[in-house]
Amino acid sequence: MANINIKTCACKGIRYCLLCGNITNDMVQDRNVAQTIEIHNYCPDCHKAWPALDLMQHPSHQGDGFEFEGIFLWTDFITEVEEQQLCQQIDQTPFVDSQSGRRKQDFGPKVNFKKRKLKCDDFSGLPNYSKALYVKMTTNSLLHDFIPVELCNLEYMPERGSAIDPHFDDFWLWGERLVTLNLLSDSYLCMTCDEHPNMEVHIPMPRRSLLVVHGPARYKWKHSIHRKDISGRRLAMTFRELSDEFRGQGTQSEMGQKLINIAFTFKGIAVG
Template sequence: MADAAPCGCKGIRSCLICETERSLNAPPKEEPFQQTVCTYCIQCCTAYEETTSKHPDHHGNSFSFKGISVIPDFVSPEEEEHLVSHIYKSPFVVSQSGRQKQDYGPKVNFKKKKLRADKFTGLPIYSKFLYDRMQGLQELKDFLPVELCNLEYSSDRGAAIDPHFDDFWLWGERLVTLNLLSDSVLSFTNDSLRNVEVQVPLPRRSLIVVSKDARNVWKHSIHRHHISGKRLAITLRELTPEFLEGGDREVEGKNLLEVALTFQGSSVAES
């Protein structure tokens, strides 16, 4: 699969569409290895080396897993319906591994550490109430989002995302995601602990904040088998200190935030 597929997959990535249409070129599967799957309890804020028990009746070994905060029912069913209806008024573009996306942010070349903001018109108007609500949380009272990405996952396409780190040059310490339309699971792996995976449940309409070790030490992913039906993820990102007051690119960051927080933006696909 060296060339791009109609679904948006390229390189070693694939989805059900290209695996069906181009089965001869499907990427090789990794050899399985013995893995300990740990479940993170969002009430205990602890990872347990088992997958069956429910809070508070945990058993087995446990360990601290720093940098995860899950707020259930961050939006109501009515607010979810409002958000989804507004999101689907704008076009999606195909992404890799069966996903579709909408971007509200500057155009970035992460390898060359360059960005262009000439087509950036701000975050979408429907996200303003989410921003206001986040300001009321102690852990997010100083969170200033400069980019919003909507990702649609569909089981029909076999959508997933491979283990990865979000960029460390432009995107700051906290990654904030609102999980809509269905329950899901965010999985974490560590290259130095290849036999361990921590699975964090994402209830429908919950907000997750990823920071500290979960952001900087552990890669995160979404497995194909954790997508049932359709999932819509709204992810917001903040800037690194380099783009904030006192940083080398403070002026650039200030300009980006001024545009972002007008909440008058259209997605890149529309511009």
């Protein structure tokens, strides 16, 4: 059958998915297939990264592990029944195509990161179903003062070749903590760092777990999702807080307070 160059995705530039014209499964390779990568697996019990060949479970690790700072994993953050109800509520809102085979729902201000400009005219707040999640997450000491002003729901599907390349979330607008609730399937967050170009640290993201990325894991390590780690439909709910520039005595604190006031109406409709 001849290839048909019809673009049915939202990929731009170097990004691609299995729906891009002339892209096949064989062409969609993960980074650790193309070159020799030293893989370490993160243990949430001892907060260390251990060589992948170390198959021993905590506390019986062997080999040379190292401290990996800035990860907090709250397993079973919600129940199976809560997950089902939450996904039903999420699916009542249409998803729009995003890059690299993902689909998304955005609840937050419109942002031009290159020009450092934002608009909140269409921002109506965080969705109602996120309020109970927010209340529960702030019972943890790490998140007691967490004030999210954006929620992005991302859908990953293996048949679309869903993934996301190594990147830092923006530092101008978004603050210290990135909080993600992982739904419907297990996956891994892959961490890479320029200081260790041939190393990956894989962070487990069990189904229904809440993952917090902060500190060195936020500012020193880039994060990504490999296609090979998407085994079924995955919904990722990522909450973001404001940077210091938009809080307290920051130069954009007035705008920041406006965003907080809108967010905490919990009457949000996804921004197209």
